[in-house]
Amino acid sequence: MSRIDVLARDMESLDLLASRDTPVRRLDPRAKAAVTAMFLGTVVSFGKYEIAEMTPLFLYPAAILALGQVPARVLFRYLLFASPFALLAGMFNPVLDRETAISLGALDVPGGWISFASIMLRFMLTVSAVLLLLACTGYVQVCAALGRLGAPRIVITQFLLLHRYMFILSDEAARMTRAHMLRSRDGRGPGIRVWASLAGHLLLHAHDRGSRTHSAMLARGFDGSLPSLRAFRWSWADTCFLAGCGGFFVLARFGNLAERLGDLMGFAV
Amino acid sequence: MSHHIVEAADLEYSYPDGTPALKGVSFRIEHGESVGIVGANGAGKSTLLMHLNGCLLAGKGTVRVGDFPVTGQTLPQVRRSVGTVFQDPDDQLFMPTVEEDVAFGPLNMHLPPAEVESRVSASLESVNALHLRKRPPYKLSGGEKRAAAIATALSMSPDILVMDEPTSGLDPRARRKLIGLLAGFMHTKIIASHDLDMIYALCGRTIVLHEGRVAADGPTASILANHDLLAGCGLELPLSLQGCPVCANIKKAE
Known part of the structure; x- marks a missing residue:
């Protein structure tokens, strides 16, 4: 792992x-x-x-x-x-x-x-x-x-989306490093130059995914805040x-x- | 009332880098029709679907959904009519749990809590995913994610269901279950896919896109059986129409 x-x-x-x-x-x-x-x-x-x-x-x-x-x-x-x-x-x-x-x-x-x-x-x-x-x-x-x-609502929205996509991006990063490891000599970790390239690709993937997710949110009436179903009882x-x-x-x-x-x-x- | 009709007239669109994606697409889809949109990679299928819910706006020509032309001003009405299921369910499931994701659309429509709850339950039940409601989306299998993504669209009670590659990434059994599920929906359905067998099973009409233009539009049975047309558009006959390879080998041997 x-x-x-x-x-x-x-x-x-x-x-x-x-x-x-x-x-x-x-x-x-x-x-x-x-x-x-x-x-x-x-x-x-x-x-x-x-x-x-x-x-x-x-x-x-x-x-x-x-x-x-x-x-x-x-x-x-x-x-x-x-x-x-x-x-x-x-x-x-x-x-x-x-x-x-x-x-x-x-x-x-x-x-x-x-x-x-x-x-x-x-x-x-x-x-x-x-x-x-x-x-x-x-x-x-x-x-x-x-x-x-x-x-502020915008901060909460950012936190929630960060949490949701942290797992997807970490999966993506894990797949990229695994693919690199399988093709590298002695299964060594990526050097600093390769890391820079991997990070760049991850950033571009994240940007693409962000655009697609935004489209999906707009298609369901997104107006800038994430509505919540949860009720609290004091x-x-x-x-x-x-x-x-x-x-x-x-x-x-x-x-x-x-x-x-x-x-x-x-x-x- | 013409609220289930989808119409594109001479629709053109180019991406910001200048790449033309649609070059004068025209069609009219009537209430209750199931229409397959097929074409090779880069033919313009996904771009066309993005015009139907207003995620992209026409560069030239018009798109109408029901009584409204799709413009910046009519987006709320258009998006209430059109439920979109995106190609990758991970793009569509962005809330912490499935039930919150399904409730996202109804809550944005400012429906009362009881109505939201009833829509969430009904939508999840209709895709046989009621047991998933408390689960986080990233923990679901591919088939479960797809079902949840469809429920997110159904919860808005759309008149028209637009789906981009709904069977991609599914195993054969999950794919078969999904086809059975979609066959039971009475909505106007527009399905873009490379899975021609699924289109053959679900859609009475097929539109073939080739390099941003409509290459053919007609009954699925005749279009998907037309080898020359499909080959000219970078496609192949559906597997179910290609004949049994075992029998073909026996015939050859004889």
């Missing part, structure tokens, strides 16, 4: 997880989307040297992971896949910021390393939260919820989930939760 095949199967696995019946799955997608947005807002609101203060927020993804019955290895695979982007974003911090930020006994830790660790923590928290939202709700339901929460459980998570995020942000937990357990932060 080629890497592209594996990637397509991974994308499918999130949708398959979302189709299972779990307590988190039963919550209204709007509640889950709103809580995830609040969580992201809380994570990014911390200062760049506030690592310890951020740690209690790991309780949220841990709870959703458990209640949503999402296998941890699926989450770690995605985190590993996306980690180079976070590493790239923070790799120069230790070089640029060498002033001592904290001292751990005899060890002076430069601010650059602290902010680098902060970027990695934020990456883990935010990406986990979004992946868990997808794994416990489903991509299409998340899009529908965002639409109901006021996201319940008390959703209100409790929203209020409970919101309260926890406020406490984690302004209540010095990490220090209190540390005091409680006899550690000094």
